[in-house]
Amino acid sequence: MVKVMVYPPTSMILADLVERKGHEALVVSKEVRKKVVTPGLDSPPLNMTPEDPKKGLKYAAVDVPSGVRGRMALLGPMIEEAEAAIVIKGDDCTLGCTGCARTNELTRFLLKTKRIPLLELEYPEDEVEAKRFVFKIREFLEGLS
């Protein structure tokens, strides 16, 4: 079983496909869960502990927007743990109020420089693309074990 990071880290489709093949999907909800069960946090992940910015500082400098450092406090440990990664490129859902373009860039950069098996693809827009999408992911995941 290989730990596969999926990006967007909230992706249901990627996490499901990874777990169907018997690997462990690293998703942000598992990191959030750790915070939810920690006493003393009113509204995780919106509330941070003094330890979180320190974790974020490991990946982004102090002059980088705080949102990036806050997100990296969650995503950084996942990147370190990852043994492989599947990344969706150019998807709108990773932008806007639910995401952050700079964090996306930084995460992809860190995954690429980590030199782990990495699959980059786009969400399908028709049935033919969907079949290729599923096939590519299956091929990638079978190659890991």
Place this chain on the structure above:
Amino acid sequence: MKSTKYVVTSPDSDVLPSDIALRIYELGLEINVKETCFGVIIDGEEEDVSATVEEVRKMDESNIFIKDRGFSPGDPRRCRGHRGGGARPGFYMMQHESEILPLISRGLTSEARGEDPPAGVEAKRRPTLEELEAMINEEFS
């Protein structure tokens, strides 16, 4: 350790959230089930949740998708009932992905049948230095 998961059905599926909930009750495990419009949320001890997930997936392998959730169902920090309504954080991603779930389901069905993937168009690749040079010469000479 407790674990919470979403069970989401594809719009193409014939399985209803109530069918999934009934199947989970039949298993007789210590699992909390919350029916929603898109599927169910299950909450319980990690081993029970894993066993439930395996059984639920068998109901419609290609059309049932499972995702982890950070908060337990009804958690006042996320529950709309306690927050005055509105979409909960995380809804938009699920809404976005739900639109392509039927396509993924068809991909999974095709894979389960052992069909070969459709022949792809030639992969996009960057031109080599020689090709780039030839292009520049062609364009500007």
